[in-house]
Amino acid sequence: MTDQHPITPPDELVEEWLREQVVYSGVSQLFSTYTAFAALKDDGSVITWGDSSWGGDSSSVSSQLSSGVAQLFSTSEAFAALKDDGSVITWGSASAGGDSSSVAGDLQSGVSQIFSTGYAFAALKDDGSVITWGDSFSGGDSSSVSSQLSSGVVSFADPFQDDRALEQLNDD
Numbered sequence: 001m002t003d004q005h006p007i008t009p010p011d012e013l014v015e016e017w018l019r020e021q022v023v024y025s026g027v028s029q030l031f032s033t034y035t036a037f038a039a040l041k042d043d044g045s046v047i048t049w050g051d052s053s054w055g056g057d058s059s060s061v062s063s064q065l066s067s068g069v070a071q072l073f074s075t076s077e078a079f080a081a082l083k084d085d086g087s088v089i090t091w092g093s094a095s096a097g098g099d100s101s102s103v104a105g106d107l108q109s110g111v112s113q114i115f116s117t118g119y120a121f122a123a124l125k126d127d128g129s130v131i132t133w134g135d136s137f138s139g140g141d142s143s144s145v146s147s148q149l150s151s152g153v154v155s156f157a158d159p160f161q162d163d164r165a166l167e168q169l170n171d172d
Contacts, residue, residue: 031072031079033092038079044069046081048091055079055092064089073114073121075134080121086110088123090133097121097134106131115156128152 026042036050038058046065050056054077058065064083071082078092080100088107092098096119100107106125113124120134122142130149134140142149 029072031074033074033078033096034076036079036092038072038074040069040072043067044084046072048079053077053093054096055098058091061089061091071114073116075116075120075138076118078121078134080114080116080123082111082114086112086126088114090121095119095135096138097140100133103131103133113156122156124153124156128154 027039027047028042029040031038031040033050033055036048036052036054036056038055039047041047044067046058046069048056048058055074058079065081068084069081069089070084073080073082075092075096077096078090078094078098080097081089083089086109088100088111090098090100097116100121107123110126111123111131112126115122115124117134117138119138120132120136120140122139123131125131128151130142130153132140132142132149
C-alpha cells in the first residue's frame with residue numbers, strides 16, 4: 001500500500017476560485033460594456049472585470065462602490081452607478097461617459113434615474129431637470145436645449161415600451 005497524498009491545487013488556482021466566489025456569490029444583476037462587466041451584488045456593492053479602459057477597472061472609485069449602489073447603467077464603454085442617496089459614480093472611457101467631472105456637482109444628490117445611449121448618459125433629477133455627459137454627438141451635450149431640460153421632465157421615451165399603450169390606460 002502506498003501513501004496517498006491529497007492533491008493540492010496551485011496557489012493561483014485557489015486564488016482564481018476565491019475571486020470567482022466573491023464575484024458570483026450574491027450577484028443580483030449583471031451589466032456590460034463592449035468589453036467589460038459590472039456585477040451589482042445584493043449588498044449594494046459592485047465588482048468589475050474586463051477591459052480596464054472600458055469599465056473593467058473601477059479601482060479609482062472602488063471605495064464609492066463598496067456599498068449603497070441601487071442601480072447600474074452602461075454605455076458601450078463606461079458605467080454609471082446610481083446610489084441610494086441619489087448620487088452618481090462613473091468610470092470607464094471618458095469619451096463615453098466614464099468621466100462625469102464636468103457635471104459632478106449636479107450628480108452629488110437628487111438623481112432618480114439614469115438613461116444612456118451608446119456613448120453618453122442622461123440623469124433625471126427629482127426636481128425634473130436633466131443632466132447629460134459623455135460624447136456630445138451621442139447626447140452628452142444638451143446645451144442647445146438646456147432651458148427645456150431645467151425643469152418639468154418626468155420621464156424619457158422608452159424604445160422597449162409602447163408609450164401610447166400607457167397613455168390609453170391612463171385615459172381610461
